[in-house]
Amino acid sequence: SQQGEEDPQALSIQEGENATMNCSYKTSINNLQWYRQNSGRGLVHLILIRSNEREKHSGRLRVTLDTSKKSSSLLITASRAADTASYFCATDGDYKLSFGAGTTVTVRA
Amino acid sequence: GAGVSQSPSNKVTEKGKDVELRCDPISGHTALYWYRQSLGQGLEFLIYFQGNSAPDKSGLPSDRFSAERTGGSVSTLTIQRTQQEDSAVYLCASSSTETQYFGPGTRLLVL
Numbered sequence: 577s578q579q580g581e582e583d584p585q586a587l588s589i590q591e592g593e594n595a596t597m598n599c600s601y602k603t604s605i606n607n608l609q610w611y612r613q614n615s616g617r618g619l620v621h622l623i624l625i626r627s628n629e630r631e632k633h634s635g636r637l638r639v640t641l642d643t644s645k646k647s648s649s650l651l652i653t654a655s656r657a658a659d660t661a662s663y664f665c666a667t668d669g670d671y672k673l674s675f676g677a678g679t680t681v682t683v684r685a
Numbered sequence: 686g687a688g689v690s691q692s693p694s695n696k697v698t699e700k701g702k703d704v705e706l707r708c709d710p711i712s713g714h715t716a717l718y719w720y721r722q723s724l725g726q727g728l729e730f731l732i733y734f735q736g737n738s739a740p741d742k743s744g745l746p747s748d749r750f751s752a753e754r755t756g757g758s759v760s761t762l763t764i765q766r767t768q769q770e771d772s773a774v775y776l777c778a779s780s781s782t783e784t785q786y787f788g789p790g791t792r793l794l795v796l
Binding site for chain 1: 689718720725726727728730733741774776778783784785786787788789790
C-alpha cells in the first residue's frame with residue numbers, strides 16, 4: 577500500500593524556474609527520502625531527511641519536513657532540462673519503503 | 686563502482702509461460718528488495734531479503750510469484766504461468782543503510 581502521496585501529479589516549468597512538489601504521508605516515520613526516476617527505469621536516491629530534521633539541502637535541492645502535518649516538500653531551484661523526470665517520496669516502515677505515485681516534472685527549454 | 690544490475694532489460698512472453706528475472710546487488714549489501722511498477726504508478730513492494738533471515742514475502746501478489754537469493758548475493762524472481770496483468774517494470778534494489786540503490790529494471794510484457 578502507498579503511504580506517501582505526491583502533489584501535483586504533473587508539473588511543467590520553464591528552464592531556470594523553480595519546481596516545488598509536495599508529499600503527504602499517514603503514519604509516523606523515522607525518515608523520508610526523495611528519489612528521481614528517468615524514463616520509467618531505475619530510481620536514483622536524491623536526499624534523505626530524518627524525522628528530527630526540518631530542512632536539508634543538497635546542491636540545487638531543498639527538502640523540508642513537517643512531521644506535525646505529516647508532509648514534506650522538494651524544491652528544485654534553477655531547473656534544467658536534465659531535471660525532467662518523475663520524483664517520488666518514500667517513507668520508511670521498519671525496513672520497507674512505501675512510495676507514492678510520483679510527480680512528473682517536465683522542464684521546457 | 687558497479688551498481689545494481691538486472692537482466693534481462695526487456696522480456697516479452699506469452700501468457701501462461703514462466704519467466705525468471707535476475708538481480709545482481711551491490712557487493713556487500715546485505716538487504717535486497719524487489720518492487721513492481723505498473724505504468725504511471727508508484728512502486729509496489731514484493732519481497733525483501735536480509736542476510737540469512739527468512740525473507741519477507743508479504744508483498745507477493747499471488748503464489749505464482751516466488752524469489753530466491755543464493756549465497757546472500759544474486760536473486761531471481763520467478764513468475765509462473767504469467768498473466769497479462771503481470772506486465773510491468775520489475776525493479777530490484779539493494780542497501781546497507783536506509784538508502785536503497787536501484788537497478789535499471791526489467792520491463793516485462795505478457796502478450
